[in-house]
Amino acid sequence: MTERTLDLDAVKAFVRIAELGSFTHAAEAMGTTQAAVSLKLKRLEDRLGFRLVERTPRYVELSARGAGFLEHARELLAVHDRALFAMAKARQRLAIGISDHVAGPELPALIARMNAQDPQLLIEIRIASSGDLLQSFDRRELDTVIVRLHAGRDDGKIITQEKFGWYAAPGWQHRTGEPLPLATMAQPCGVRALAGQLLDAAGIRWTEVFVGGGVMAVTAAVMAGLGVAALSPRMLPFGAVDAGPKLGLPAIPQLPVLLHTRVKDERARDALAALSAAFRSAVRG
Structure with a gap:
């Protein structure tokens, strides 16, 4: 039986693809091109004798044998790192x-x-x-x-670049005639400053009803119905709604x-x- 030696760079490429779910993101993480990552994976699959990844136009998914090999691949890389840096005196x-x-x-x-x-x-x-x-x-x-x-x-x-919106709790209503209640982070916060500038430029009166020490505190205030906040969608708990269009608030550019x-x-x-x-x-x- 011919001895099969695995290329560690190819193994690393496979692990990156599995973790990031994308050839493009794996290439970015490794500082190389998508074509190079694809070639490394193909060589690894040829060496192993089975397919590791099922490719479709919309997503990347591990094959059954690829999922089984993933933990072994991680262990191989970890053992390699431990061997390489075993003599290091300090982290x-x-x-x-x-x-x-x-x-x-x-x-x-x-x-x-x-x-x-x-x-x-x-x-x-x-x-x-x-x-x-x-x-x-x-x-x-x-x-x-x-x-x-x-x-x-x-x-x-x-x-x-990340999109932002004006988010509020479901069912939250702005009281007519009152300034727009905002939940923000404390100064200095660039998003807080931008939100105020956009509202001022649009001629919309606003007031800070909650100033928190972090995004989690601000999202909690939003979901408690205290007001709206300029936030990224990925920061929000399930159920928060973008109130910007309904309230006629200015669009927030991607940041x-x-x-x-x-x-x-x-x-x-x-x-x-x-x-x-x-x-x-x-x-x-």
């Missing part, structure tokens, strides 16, 4: 700041994926407003920040998510590339 620290308006419910799974990808990286996460995080980044307290667009800066790399980093180490950059691709996947749904 490498990577301090990441993520805007509360960006983090979202997917964050714990994303961080767990990063930790699993490279056990030798000690990943520290700070959640705060974009303005606070950028100040910490400039003071070199953080290696990387993932934030919303911040006025006066052009040194970040756009990861993705970019930007990566600011001074990281140059290849391992840390690989982890950030995977995190960026995962955020793109979460935003695009």
